[in-house]
Amino acid sequence: MATLVLLRHGESVWNAEGLFTGWVDVDLSEKGEEEAVTGGELLLDADLKLDVVHTSVLKRAIRTANIALDAAEQLWIPVRRSWRLNERHYGALQGKNKAQTREEYGDEQFMTWRRSYDTPPPPIADDDPLSQINDPRYALLPSELIPRTECLADVVDRLLPYWYDAIVPDLAAGRTVLIAAHGNSLRALVKHLDGISDEDIAGLNIPTGIPLRYELDEDFEPLKKGGEYLDPEAAEKSIAAVANQGKK
Numbered sequence: 586m587a588t589l590v591l592l593r594h595g596e597s598v599w600n601a602e603g604l605f606t607g608w609v610d611v612d613l614s615e616k617g618e619e620e621a622v623t624g625g626e627l628l629l630d631a632d633l634k635l636d637v638v639h640t641s642v643l644k645r646a647i648r649t650a651n652i653a654l655d656a657a658e659q660l661w662i663p664v665r666r667s668w669r670l671n672e673r674h675y676g677a678l679q680g681k682n683k684a685q686t687r688e689e690y691g692d693e694q695f696m697t698w699r700r701s702y703d704t705p706p707p708p709i710a711d712d713d714p715l716s717q718i719n720d721p722r723y724a725l726l727p728s729e730l731i732p733r734t735e736c737l738a739d740v741v742d743r744l745l746p747y748w749y750d751a752i753v754p755d756l757a758a759g760r761t762v763l764i765a766a767h768g769n770s771l772r773a774l775v776k777h778l779d780g781i782s783d784e785d786i787a788g789l790n791i792p793t794g795i796p797l798r799y800e801l802d803e804d805f806e807p808l809k810k811g812g813e814y815l816d817p818e819a820a821e822k823s824i825a826a827v828a829n830q831g832k833k
């Protein structure tokens with residue numbers, strides 16, 4: 586049996602402003618930092634002894650991990666980072682206001698771009714100031730691997746090699762693993778873990794800053810589908826807030 590803990594970063598400055606974020610490297614808001622502290626306190630209260638943390642290469646996830654691990658008195662544990670845990674690339678929607686986008690394109694198109702499994706938003710141009718094509722952290726990635734947009738299916742495809750190559754070996758070695766990542770990269774992982782259908786995944790939202798614990802069997806499948814939030818009540822509220830983004 587192995588323990589896996591998933592942690593979505595705390596509220597970011599762009600979450601607070603209601604903007605599509607994707608691969609843009611925005612920081613946590615003050616509230617997001619507080620959520621990360623609370624997340625760490627929940628880890629401490631649950632007496633979770635972590636052995637390793639995996640994060641994306643975006644600072645909202647990196648800082649959430651640092652703040653939470655500090656609060657959990659485990660800032661010293663080994664860290665690994667990968668672009669494969671990054672948020673879903675939001676294409677040309679990056680930096681756009683969610684409520685305005687909803688108004689301009691209508692509910693159906695808005696929700697298709699936000700939550701459909703296989704329809705990506707329009708791609709971002711390489712010369713767009715919000716493109717990541719020249720970002721030094723992806724300099725070693727072949728240009729064709731740097732996304733210009735992604736649907737959730739694309740995220741599953743790029744995340745699973747990291748799951749199998751880097752995270753599963755940690756779990757197999759008996760390590761308790763923390764993954765600090767993003768709303769949609771964690772939706773992709775939860776879809777895989779819980780065997781959620783392409784249709785049903787549209788209805789799943791991940792709350793900010795609340796650890797989600799999974800106990801996994803020898804095949805790395807959850808003993809309990811959906812895992813367990815360390816603060817289920819707060820999770821429920823935060824899930825509703827995420828689902829309602831873009832509504833007035």
Ligand SMILES: O=C(O)[C@@H](CO)OP(=O)(O)O
Pocket residue numbers: 600604605606607608672673675699768769827830
């Ligand atoms: O903007 C984003 O990158 C994501 C996560 O914050 O938003 P959404 O929940 O709308 O997919």
